[in-house]
Amino acid sequence: NLRQLAVLLDSAGQPAAAIDILKRAAALKPSAETHSQLSALYEKVGNRAAAIAELREALRLADYSLWHKRLGNLLADEGKFQEAARELERGPRDEASASSHVLLAELYGRSGDDAAQAAQLDLAIAAATDPQERQRLLQQRGYLYAKHGDDQGSAQAFRAAIGAGLDDTRIHMDLGFTLLRLRQWDEARDQFLRANDIAYSSSALFYAARCYQQLHQATLALKYLELAQRGADDLDGDTRKALFDELGYAQAAKGDVRAAAEAWTRSIAVRFDAEIAIQLAVAQRNAGQMSAAAATLRAMPIDALTVAQRVDRAETLADINVQGGQLLAAHRALADGDLIQPSADRAYRMALLAQQAGRDQIAIADFRQAVARDPGKSLYVKSLAYAYKRSGRLPEAVAGFKEALSLEPHNADLYRNLAYTQLTLGQRDDALANLRAAIDSQIDSASGNPDGATQGELQRPQEEYAALARRFSGTIYESYRPERGATASALPSGGLIPSQGGAELTYHPLGFVGRYDDALQVSARVLWTNEPTGLDIDHDSLQGGLGVRYKPLRSADFYIGAERLIPIGSNSQNDWLLRASFGLGHEISLQPGKSYWNYSQFYIDAGYFTSPRTTAIYSELNQGISLRASEHLVITPHVVLVDHRQSPDPAELSRIEAGPGVLLTYQIGRAHV
Numbered sequence: 001n002l003r004q005l006a007v008l009l010d011s012a013g014q015p016a017a018a019i020d021i022l023k024r025a026a027a028l029k030p031s032a033e034t035h036s037q038l039s040a041l042y043e044k045v046g047n048r049a050a051a052i053a054e055l056r057e058a059l060r061l062a063d064y065s066l067w068h069k070r071l072g073n074l075l076a077d078e079g080k081f082q083e084a085a086r087e088l089e090r091g092p093r094d095e096a097s098a099s100s101h102v103l104l105a106e107l108y109g110r111s112g113d114d115a116a117q118a119a120q121l122d123l124a125i126a127a128a129t130d131p132q133e134r135q136r137l138l139q140q141r142g143y144l145y146a147k148h149g150d151d152q153g154s155a156q157a158f159r160a161a162i163g164a165g166l167d168d169t170r171i172h173m174d175l176g177f178t179l180l181r182l183r184q185w186d187e188a189r190d191q192f193l194r195a196n197d198i199a200y201s202s203s204a205l206f207y208a209a210r211c212y213q214q215l216h217q218a219t220l221a222l223k224y225l226e227l228a229q230r231g232a233d234d235l236d237g238d239t240r241k242a243l244f245d246e247l248g249y250a251q252a253a254k255g256d257v258r259a260a261a262e263a264w265t266r267s268i269a270v271r272f273d274a275e276i277a278i279q280l281a282v283a284q285r286n287a288g289q290m291s292a293a294a295a296t297l298r299a300m301p302i303d304a305l306t307v308a309q310r311v312d313r314a315e316t317l318a319d320i321n322v323q324g325g326q327l328l329a330a331h332r333a334l335a336d337g338d339l340i341q342p343s344a345d346r347a348y349r350m351a352l353l354a355q356q357a358g359r360d361q362i363a364i365a366d367f368r369q370a371v372a373r374d375p376g377k378s379l380y381v382k383s384l385a386y387a388y389k390r391s392g393r394l395p396e397a398v399a400g401f402k403e404a405l406s407l408e409p410h411n412a413d414l415y416r417n418l419a420y421t422q423l424t425l426g427q428r429d430d431a432l433a434n435l436r437a438a439i440d441s442q443i444d445s446a447s448g449n450p451d452g453a454t455q456g457e458l459q460r461p462q463e464e465y466a467a468l469a470r471r472f473s474g475t476i477y478e479s480y481r482p483e484r485g486a487t488a489s490a491l492p493s494g495g496l497i498p499s500q501g502g503a504e505l506t507y508h509p510l511g512f513v514g515r516y517d518d519a520l521q522v523s524a525r526v527l528w529t530n531e532p533t534g535l536d537i538d539h540d541s542l543q544g545g546l547g548v549r550y551k552p553l554r555s556a557d558f559y560i561g562a563e564r565l566i567p568i569g570s571n572s573q574n575d576w577l578l579r580a581s582f583g584l585g586h587e588i589s590l591q592p593g594k595s596y597w598n599y600s601q602f603y604i605d606a607g608y609f610t611s612p613r614t615t616a617i618y619s620e621l622n623q624g625i626s627l628r629a630s631e632h633l634v635i636t637p638h639v640v641l642v643d644h645r646q647s648p649d650p651a652e653l654s655r656i657e658a659g660p661g662v663l664l665t666y667q668i669g670r671a672h673v
Contacts, residue, residue: 002028003037015045032062039070048078065092082111098128102137109144118144135166139174146178154178169195169204176207185214202231206243213246222250232266241270248279257286274300274309278316285320293320311337318353327357344373348380351387360391378407382414389421397421410445412438476503480535495605495618496577497543497565498644498653499527521549521559526568542569545577557583565609576610591626599626599636616646624663636663 002025009018022038039054055071058064072087085107088100101124108117121141128134142157158175176191189211196204209224225247232240244267251260264280267273277300284293297317302310314337321330331353338346351366367384374380385400401418408414415438422431478501504525508518529541547563563577586600604619624638641658 032058081107185211257283344370412441496607502527540569540571543572578608581605599624634665
């Protein structure tokens with residue numbers, strides 16, 4: 001018998017000879033048993049492919065379940081997992097167990113047949129009698145669900161594994177990660193905390209902190225991030241970096257910029273990250289560490305940055321320099337960013353920095369760049385116009401204001417600045433037209449907007465227009481008191497020279513030293529007192545004067561001046577008077593839109609008469625209520641306190657007086673605009 005001979009040869013250590021005998025036997029009389037025996041010998045000598053081929057031939061001749069099992073194992077060793085699983089499923093039924101289903105699940109899994117793998121795992125779970133094996137199988141089932149993105153199924157399987165008694169760090173971490181993906185923050189947090197309770201886990205604490213962040217519990221999130229960083233060295237690089245990133249953001253949100261900078265420094269030590277480097281620089285800047293912040297930004301590898309990151313770096317470096325008062329360095333940083341990614345806004349901010357640094361021509365160039373990039377944005381156009389005006393390039397400023405007005409046709413400030421620029425250039429008619437347009441624009445704004453300009457707010461621009469439109473103004477006053485003596489007058493033309501009446505003509509030169517607020521006034525006046533019996537002028541008291549006054553401050557009614565006193569009557573003076581006067585008043589002129597108003601005024605006039613070398617000071621305080629009688633007439637009952645001091649004072653003119661009075665004011669020819 002050839003098969004028996006083959007067994008003897010194999011037992012004698014001659015498997016090759018045994019194979020030859022069986023091959024001859026199979027050729028003479030093919031049988032399933034011969035091919036099965038030949039397959040076993042091929043497997044023994046390491047010829048797995050021949051073993052598989054012979055076993056297939058045996059199964060062709062006779063379907064025997066144990067041979068299917070053997071073929072399945074051979075195919076598995078050959079890496080043909082799906083074929084192996086199919087053969088194993090045709091193996092002996094009485095050997096079906098949890099372990100066999102696990103093996104099949106593994107083979108189907110390795111072949112990529114996830115559906116078959118899941119089915120075998122379910123059979124294994126159902127067949128498992130060992131609690132620990134069941135726990136492991138449920139956990140494996142959870143992984144399979146997770147592989148296919150079925151987080152609900154995965155969570156259910158992990159929960160079942162925990163319910164079956166599995167209670168280790170890994171299962172709670174697995175369930176925690178699954179719940180994170182499901183955005184079930186509370187339960188995910190509990191799983192991570194349980195994992196950490198079983199054994200300290202920096203990773204579990206970190207992900208618990210993330211859950212607290214999602215639950216908007218910033219204080220607890222920060223607490224667990226700080227706990228997690230104690231074991232940061234145990235984390236993989238990506239997780240360790242993420243921990244330090246989020247710790248930095250949490251500390252920054254708390255306001256502890258130094259702690260934030262420390263966390264971000266550790267993040268960059270793990271792996272460079274341009275975004276975090278910029279955040280680090282900002283934190284260092286906010287902590288007052290300007291040099292460190294600048295060093296952080298300069299150390300960034302420029303070639304490794306994206307365009308957006310390069311721009312962010314430049315912007316942040318500019319902010320740091322601004323905070324440190326280094327305006328030109330900030331300008332250079334913005335210019336670097338602008339070379340990378342030009343923008344109108346950045347050019348505009350560069351211009352503002354140059355302007356603050358006193359580099360007007362650089363500012364103009366930057367403003368022009370902003371306008372060129374966004375010609376329709378009025379902010380850039382009018383800023384350029386103001387820059388031209390500031391640097392004295394007035395014709396260009398006029399053109400700039402006109403262009404800005406084409407974009408903002410109702411901007412009163414633009415009209416006003418255009419007007420004053422034109423006045424400086426001697427374009428008086430155009431200036432007046434534009435100043436009137438400014439007032440009209442304010443009036444239109446007030447009428448069309450409940451929050452627009454009030455009548456009181458319009459008073460100042462109206463007075464500006466009136467001051468520019470007029471070249472001459474005149475004042476006449478007359479006062480009466482029953483007894484002989486000078487009457488206290490609220491007008492500055494009296495005061496130092498006691499008088500009861502007077503007339504004054506004033507010339508207002510336009511644009512003196514670039515000012516349009518009556519900075520210089522040239523005046524001629526005549527003063528007088530009245531006869532004791534009435535209002536007849538005492539001709540012997542007539543006093544003439546020619547003088548000039550200058551207002552050095554725009555914001556205060558303070559004047560200095562000189563006046564030549566010209567004798568007209570026999571009791572008048574022929575002298576020079578040097579004067580300085582100051583006044584404060586509240587609603588002392590006509591108040592548009594009001595029928596009555598409070599009237600308050602303080603006035604002081606100091607003078608020096610050169611020939612007699614006499615010093616005089618006249619001060620006056622008025623308080624009353626003004627009543628509008630008509631469009632031009634105002635009646636003001638008031639009380640007045642007057643102090644007149646003179647040194648030397650041989651005529652004993654120094655006095656203090658107080659009493660009630662009534663002031664009648666009639667304004668003629670006021671420019672109502």
